[in-house]
Amino acid sequence: MNISISLSSAACKPLVNFQPALTTTESLLFQHHQKQRKDKVVVIMGATGTGKSKLAIDLATHFPPAEIVNSDKMQVYKGLDITTNKVTEEECRGVPHHLLSIVANPNYNFTANDFCHHASLAIDSIVDRDGLPIIAGGSNSFIDALVNHDSTFRLRYECCFLWVDVSLPVLHSSLSARVDRMIEAGQINEIREFFDHSISDYTRGVRRAIGVPEFDEFLREEARGGDERIKKKLLEVAIAMTKVNNCKLANRQVQKIHHLYKIWKKNMHRLNATESVFNKSAWEDDVAAKGRRIVQKFLYD
Numbered sequence: 033m034n035i036s037i038s039l040s041s042a043a044c045k046p047l048v049n050f051q052p053a054l055t056t057t058e059s060l061l062f063q064h065h066q067k068q069r070k071d072k073v074v075v076i077m078g079a080t081g082t083g084k085s086k087l088a089i090d091l092a093t094h095f096p097p098a099e100i101v102n103s104d105k106m107q108v109y110k111g112l113d114i115t116t117n118k119v120t121e122e123e124c125r126g127v128p129h130h131l132l133s134i135v136a137n138p139n140y141n142f143t144a145n146d147f148c149h150h151a152s153l154a155i156d157s158i159v160d161r162d163g164l165p166i167i168a169g170g171s172n173s174f175i176d177a178l179v180n181h182d183s184t185f186r187l188r189y190e191c192c193f194l195w196v197d198v199s200l201p202v203l204h205s206s207l208s209a210r211v212d213r214m215i216e217a218g219q220i221n222e223i224r225e226f227f228d229h230s231i232s233d234y235t236r237g238v239r240r241a242i243g244v245p246e247f248d249e250f251l252r253e254e255a256r257g258g259d260e261r262i263k264k265k266l267l268e269v270a271i272a273m274t275k276v277n278n279c280k281l282a283n284r285q286v287q288k289i290h291h292l293y294k295i296w297k298k299n300m301h302r303l304n305a306t307e308s309v310f311n312k313s314a315w316e317d318d319v320a321a322k323g324r325r326i327v328q329k330f331l332y333d
């Protein structure tokens with residue numbers, strides 16, 4: 033008798049239903065095996081101004097081919113590069129970056145769902161190229177949505193979380209100095225070019241970026257051709273508010289990271305970058321080398 037065996041997926045499907053129930057040990061082994069087969073993703077978290085982008089680029093150059101996926105909700109918009117602290121081409125050192133400057137409409141609210149969609153596409157494509165995806169950015173609600181709430185991502189990927197931490201009092205003074213450097217680098221002109229006097233709603237899109245609402249009054253006064261003394265005062269207030277709001281953002285981000293740390297403790301590693309704020313050479317030992325060792329272990333052990 034001739035028996036023809038069909039290898040079509042329809043013919044194979046019923047076999048799944050005849051799998052015997054797994055014992056607890058088998059089930060644990062199965063889960064372990066599945067975990068082993070998951071692709072790996074490195075996630076770099078931390079408050080604004082702690083050095084996440086720098087660490088991401090450093091790790092990418094040490095574990096090639098690696099590519100970076102931005103998870104900062106303001107850096108996804110085109111423009112305002114100084115204001116939102118985007119990495120420069122020189123700083124990227126040839127490492128491909130995804131989700132940077134991808135939204136042209138400044139009024140569009142790029143949501144956590146949008147992030148999950150675009151980040152998943154980028155991560156899948158990096159893995160298809162046999163590369164290591166490194167997610168880096170300060171929007172913890174985006175990372176939370178992808179890692180904790182996107183079941184497709186959770187099933188396919190295993191994450192190692194690196195938390196770049198700088199003690200808050202030290203971070204506050206470093207953020208204040210960073211605002212001064214941004215002003216020197218041309219931030220006021222960047223915001224002036226973006227400014228639209230017919231819009232006073234700063235609750236949407238990239239207009240929420242710290243630095244944009246803060247300069248509104250100064251730019252209106254300037255557009256009116258106002259008094260020099262008033263303009264000077266308004267400029268001082270705008271810069272001071274930008275500094276204060278950056279510090280408030282850092283406080284909120286650290287709070288959220290502490291919350292996520294409770295969930296991911298096992299896979300989350302804190303790198304203390306406080307010393308490196310005063311002493312640039314401490315970065316290599318305290319953050320970069322430590323980060324490389326953790327990623328090495330995560331990828332190959």
Ligand code: ATP
Pocket residue numbers: 104105106107115116117170171172173174240241242243281285288
């Ligand atoms: P939240 O739920 O509070 O929006 P989140 O973790 O999703 O938190 P954050 O990255 O903490 O998002 O951003 C919160 C706010 O901080 C933004 O709406 C924006 O005002 C400001 N902000 C965040 N990143 C930047 C940036 N790169 N440049 C300027 N402002 C920023």
